[in-house]
Amino acid sequence: MSAPMISLQGLSGTTVFDQSPARAKSGGCASSSCGSSAKPHEMDSAVWEKIKDHPCFSEEAHHYFARMHVAVAPACNIQCNYCNRKYDCANESRPGVVSERLTPDQALRKVIGVANEVPQLSVLGIAGPGDACYDWKNTKATFQRVAKEIADIKLCISTNGLALPDRVAELAEMNVDHVTITINMVDPRIGAKIYPWIFYDNRRYTGVEAATILHERQMSGLEMLTARGILTKINSVMIPGVNDEHLIEVNKWVKERGAFLHNVMPLISDPAHGTHYGLSGQRGPKAMELKALQDRLEGGAKLMRHCRQCRADAVGLLGEDRGQEFTLDRLPDKVTYDASKRETYRAVVARERGDRLAAKSAALGMVKTAGSGKSLLVAVATKGGGRINEHFGHAKEFQVYEASPKGISFVGHRKVEQYCLGGRAEDKSLDGVISTLEGVDIVLCARIGNCPEDRLKEGGIRATEAYGYDYIETAIGALYAAEFGSEPLAATA
């Protein structure tokens, strides 16, 4: 039986949950145990209510819901060696990207403008461009204005933690349910290699003394949030040779203090960004090094593996970037919130989501009974909705899943340069895609040409469009069963 073909296209702007095989053939290039994936039956219902529409706190939700950031908090109270103040806070966004600074009133106009056009919008985040808890006046004024106009939007904040203990009471009062703290160390001697200075209590501290204060404030802020039932996500930047091994200890500490998720992100280090690490040749980890560390962390604090290190003015589903459609000069001077598109979208998603959950459960059963101890790494081209609905040549990223007797887990994503641009395929980009997909066994996409399929094969990676428009887990379950000797599932649940 085929999965129902619900069209969300009219509601989702430029993001298309395209489920039509007919469309697929007509265009395009011719040539875990992850805690954030947990479902209602696997967790406390109050917690599920908090995360079910949050694309960062729930892997499952990130297939359907979008966040936006407003850059209202430029001031920062520490220096990180991976940050250049010319750009935005690299704790929660890619370095090298500068966003449009907004006043709280401008931010409100932008949020309403986006909410009227992007029905997937569920979360407003403030992630800088400096530190949201230090630049508190702007952060608070923005949250208050937005909450008054759009009562059901979730408020989310990201901070380095130094000023956090002073803000916890007000965060709770404003119903901010989701807080991210960047914690890169619990040993100040390691901290001194990451933070050259902090500014605290009207003076500047350096070295181990600075890192000790930062560490104590971070732990205290985390404990205070846990005590109030506010969900916390810990972001850690993986810096090879500096804190990579140490993040195992960090994971233990934050788990003990009630962190909901731990998100280990790769250091992005480029001399062009002018950061200390970029200029001194400190490298970031490779995709497989990051995955190996995340695998070692399984069993500790639950991991987030679907972070996209998005822009500080990001708008849209994780992995897509619609920020440039909503710059101030493109917004009307006066905007009035219209809830209708978001409400209709939610009703459609509720139905689609239930159907996908049933399909996933059937696929998991198949994988677990396949009788093989082996694992399969699968890269999926998707535009959202939990389906294989993107052409190979149009993909800007692949979502990576691992199937094993333990189940089917989302284990990360790999960003790539789009291979096919306007019908023209770039050989150089294809080389890059093949090298980025290192370690992957099979690529699933809605459409792929003979040429890239053959080139992938030469690189030891199989690719197929046979499961185009199916649910991701359904296809992986069928593949795994076919691969390891059990009866394959039907192509759709």
Ligand code: CLF
């Ligand atoms: Fe923004 Fe961060 Fe809130 Fe999400 S992002 S403040 S928790 S709404 Fe999400 Fe972007 Fe990763 Fe951040 S994908 S960088 S984890």
Ligand code: SF4
């Ligand atoms: Fe830069 Fe953010 Fe670190 Fe401040 S907290 S120095 S803005 S990366």
